[in-house]
Amino acid sequence: MSKPSSGIAATILSAFAVLVAVLALLVATGTLDVGRSVPRDFEAQARQYLLDNPEVVVEALQRLEERRQQAEANELQTLIVERHDEIFNDSTAPVAGNPDGDVVLVEFFDYNCPYCRKATSDIRQAIEDDPNLKLVFKEWPILGPGSEFAARAALASLKQGKYDAFHHALMGFPGRIGENSTLTIAGDVGLDVEQLKRDMQDPAIAAAIERNRALADDLRITGTPTFVVGDEIIRGLVDLATLKRFIADARQNPEG
Structure with missing residues (x-):
């Protein structure tokens, strides 16, 4: 044998x-x-x-x-x-909803993520339905150079006061976001494209994205969309009712 x-x-x-x-x-x-x-x-x-x-x-x-x-x-x-302030109170991060809201919903996202695009309408509805909700955007480009370019452009659009319109136009784009499509959309929403290109070179923009990357890594976030609200991390796409339940729980238990 x-x-x-x-x-x-x-x-x-x-x-x-x-x-x-x-x-x-x-x-x-x-x-x-x-x-x-x-x-x-x-x-x-x-x-x-x-x-x-x-x-x-x-x-x-x-x-x-x-x-x-x-x-x-x-x-x-x-x-x-x-890391509460870094997650919920980063002064350099774009915000929507009520900036003084009693509950903060943080979203880590990528413009080329199809699930992030699906989540956009529910997030907007949650903000419309809840006047005390603050939304913090964490640009986290993980799906290639096109996503990276779009994220830098979106953050640069803050200097022209058009982040919200630009963000939602990028999320509403039906194809893959790249350099050309990003700049075309920027022009469509009324951004000065040449100024945008210059503003994108600001080292503070690259630093903000790197901070988001490091934070996502520390929080063991591996995919988009990911939400943080209260002391909970919500991984992946959820429906509006589920999102509202997490928000309500955070409001009821503000100390976690």
Whole structure:
């Protein structure tokens, strides 16, 4: 009989080690009671027990994952408190709605993200329906050079007082946003395109985008759109009712 290859043998040993570790976890957490002392043939008994009762492995792993997720959520909530001003009160970030609103909704987005475009109408509706809601835009271009150019142009449009119109026109564009389409849209909304090009070179604009990138990384944000409201991070597209529920929760629990 031939011996198993080193790769297969390693896999078997790793799997067994994991199984024994899981059983040890079961013992430690009280899921499995083996008495006061661990028997000499613990590994053999562990293996047999796991083979006879695979459902306890699933239960233990589920509990472990729940604890991991809760620990991560607690860590992020603490981070949101520590970085509160950077997230909610960045004076360089564009805003919409009530600038003195009692609840702040922060959106990380990319102009080439189709889900961000879908979210735009619900966000506008939430602002219209809630006179005490402040929206903070976090330009976070992650989908290529076109997104980067559009983000810089959008921030530069602040100097001409047309960010809101420009932002929504970019979000309403049916195709992929690039340099040419960005500048065409800029002209369509009444921006001085030549001034916009000059303003885009301001180092403060590149710095703002880099801060957003670093913040998104620290908050473990991996995709767009992502929203932050209260002490919650909402990952991905949600409907208007869900968005309003998070806003209401933040208003009811202002301290998180």
